[in-house]
Amino acid sequence: MAIAREVASVTKLGVEVAIVVGGGNIFRGASWAGCSGLDRSSADYIGMLATAMNAIFLQATMESIGIPTRVQTAFRMSEVAEPYIRRRAVTHLEKGRVVIFAAGIGNPFFTTDTAAALRCAEINAEVVLKATNVDGVYDADLRHNPNARLLETEVS
Template sequence: MMATVMNAIFLQASMESIGVPTRVMTAFRMAEVAEPYIRRRAVRHLEKGRVVIFGAGTGNPFFTTDTAAALRAAEINAEVVLKATNVDGVYDKDPRKNPDATLLEHVSYREVAIQRLSVMDITAITLCQENCIPVVVFNLNQSGNITKALSGQRIGTLIDNEGCDHFKIPKAQEVRKS
């Protein structure tokens, strides 16, 4: 969790160096470097036009940083979760083990869960699905991708309720007919 705080502080310094006002909020008290996470305070910072960077997960054991991101997104009514990673998006197979893996540009939460696509843990995906928060998975290491993601340009993989039925998963009513 400390690494997430260090990354948050680094991101804050980078953003503030280009004039973007930010606040870092953490699940643990670290008064010297960040504010404690309080939902109403986070929302107020956003209302004032500040970027809020969350660190230190949820402050509870057994929850991943992906789940923390999904939870915080739901709490502040975020429009999207941006998941920066070291691959170009979500693949149908592990691209490190399978050179024939295909990048999926658009998948549904359901496809992620049923196909066990290793993008986020199931709790995080479910939280996003239940709160209708799309997830954009993109490569952090590719220059310009953060800017593209923040400006809403199409990059990586979009995960939402619709998807593109890459896996031909039968709809609930089709399963009942069978």
């Protein structure tokens, strides 16, 4: 609900908002690869499904406070979300709807950070905000590599 309220306050200013959700709170594919015979691709697909669960939950929360929202997924889940179609996403944004992107880019071995950068470029977003448990983008996972370096170069 806190996230929904924060997004609502921004949309009320007339800002178009698109969100890429992760699923690490439910399942983190890279962490499970190799466990019990689970290959990396399968683990990543399960992680993508976790992002869809979070997207549907966020959508329900946002709509409960009156914020029109659409979920678009990188692979088909037509009973619960729209497929990702760039032009449709842009139209939703122009109509004042929040668009929540789920299932990453639909391919294993790519993080939701990759999805965020890609969707940002595709919809011509002006700003990307990263709301995670770390303070930026690193060259390695901070939980596994204490020597990970913060990437300070702006990408344009």
